[in-house]
Amino acid sequence: MLALDQLSSFALLPLGYALVGPAVALLGESATLVLSGVVVSAASALTLLVPGVAKFRDNPVSRPGTPARS
DSSP, rough: HHHHHHHHHHHTHHHHHEEEEEEOOOOOOOHHHHHHHHHHHHHHHHHHTTTHHTTTTOOOOOOSSSOOOO
């Protein structure tokens, strides 16, 4: 799972680099930073609307010979 997350993050870096220049030219540095923060925060918050993510629970696998936690 981590590999897929990193792959998608690194794959989108060139797109971000291509968009940040025109955004700064159009909006200015401060507005671009604020807008970027809003987009990242909104994306993180919207992820919680996915039922599988909101209900995710850690269920560790017990090792042989180790009693299961209850």
